Amino acid sequence: MPDRYADIRPYQDDEVAAVLERVSQSDTLHRALLKYRLPMLPHWLREWLLPVARYLLDRQLANVNTVHDFQMWMEGWVERLLAKTTTDVVVRGLDSMPPDQGHLWISNHRDIAMDPTLINYSLYQAGWPTSRIAIGDNLLSHPDIADVMRLNKSFIVRRNITNKREKLTALQQLSGYIRYSLAQRESVWIAQREGRAKNGVDLTDKAVLKMLALNGREHKETFAETLSALRPVPVCIQYEWDPCDLMKARELVARAKYGSYSKEEGEDTRSLLTGIVGQKGTIHVDFGQPLSDDDLASAETMAAAIDRQIRDMTEILPVHHAAVRLLQQRFSCYLQARAGDSSRQIQDTLWQRIEGEAQDVQKQVLTGYAMPILLQQNMADG
Incomplete structure (x- = not known):
């Protein structure tokens, strides 16, 4: 039976060995790891240490055979990262929901990589299974990044499609994959909008909610019936300090002045890395209440309910x-x-x-x- 989601889904256990073999050969990845761990070393010395980095990474990954193994290995990196870049991570709200049931986590979007990382960190710390992660294909232009993200339970949202028919087909596939994941009792994280809220205003894009409902059309379901099956829960993520605050402000000012903004090559990747390694102070991750049937009556009522919960969970710092x-x-x-x-x-x-x-x-x-x-x-x- 053909795998209709093979080109967008996360990697599966039987694919891990081949992907890790590719990753282990990547000098780009080894350079990034050396720069992260040894930022004060001069470039020439880090280049000299590349074989050492390759050897150490191969040793660390020697016993990684499944996606769960890889996530457990990543957990150590995340622990060290948060210890280095935060003063505290405060998680609230998970104790009011059953961990043995998949949920659709819909959060505000402030940081490219850290938002989903914090969702899964919070789940793992609470003893929950980690969730699958929706990530835009604009962030996966480098094959090494794509491999690591898909090993870490990320699935691909295709954004760079201009043909309307092809775009609809891609959205239907995405909607179907999210519904399929929830039916398997796998939680899914998705941002409330495409792109980060660079001005600090968290508003749900109704187009995202309508995409989620596309799969229900095949079964002649109403919007409410489809979304109810996904068990959506709003989540509010707050960073005391935003490592990308200046980058976001410069973009907004340029848009206000010139009416548009053209990203430089690699800008998304720089934003991703800045958000990861920058100082964040205290982080709050608040899981809200599952949306009610009344909340799910339409895309409009659902968006309003998500926005209301995120606003109410936002703490004044x-x-x-x-x-x-x-x-x-x-x-x-x-x-x-x-x-x-x-x-x-x-x-x-x-x-x-x-x-x-x-x-x-x-x-x-x-x-x-x-x-x-x-x-x-x-x-x-x-």
């Missing part, structure tokens, strides 16, 4: 207060916003991140950090 204060002091804007106390140290740290930037970029970064308060007080511009 000291850095948000500091951003409002700096907007008021430096730019004389949002003067009616009510900001609570924030230490001078946090304000100074926030300003030091942006003081060398153009004023419009400075203001955009501060507005992004202030957004939870501005939204709460109905003062956001858009």
Whole structure:
């Protein structure tokens, strides 16, 4: 029986050995690992150490024979990464749901790699099975990255399709794969929208929800019947500090000035790596309540319910207060916003991140950090 999802699904256990053989031959991957572990070494010395890196990685992966083995190996890397780049990871909400049932986790989208990583880290720490991960094909242009992601239970969302008929076929395949995964009691993570919320406003794209419902058309199901079978649960992910804050602000300013923004070659990969290795402070991962039948009546009601839960789970942090204060002091804007106390140290740290930037970029970064308060007080511009 042909595998109708072979070109988008994660790798399976019987494919792991061949994929690891490819990965073990990748100098690009070995260079990235050396740069991550030994960033202070000069480039020429890291090049000299490439054979050592290859040997050590081969040894570490020698007993990896299944996807679960690979994820257990990755777990050590994630633990070290979070210890190095965060002060704490606070996870809430999983104790109200059964772990033996697949769920569709629909989260806000702030970081390319860390959002799904934190979902699976939270699940693993709570004793849950990890979830399958939806990831755009724009991030998989390098075959080594594609191999590692698909070993780590990622499946592909095809975005770079212009032909309408081909795009519909790809969306139907994607919708079918998500439904198939949930039927196997495999949880799935998907972002509430295509692309990160660079301005700090988390809004669900109804097109994503309509894609999820496509599979139901084959069975003549209503929107509510299809989405109910997926057991959707909103998730809110918050980073105290966003390693990509300046990159996001520069893009938004360019779009506002010129009406468009053209990414440089490799920009998505740089954003991915910056988000991974940058300092994030405290991270909050809040799992919400399963959506009710009333919430699932239509794409509109479902989007509103997801947005409402994510907004309610968003915690106001000291850095948000500091951003409002700096907007008021430096730019004389949002003067009616009510900001609570924030230490001078946090304000100074926030300003030091942006003081060398153009004023419009400075203001955009501060507005992004202030957004939870501005939204709460109905003062956001858009």
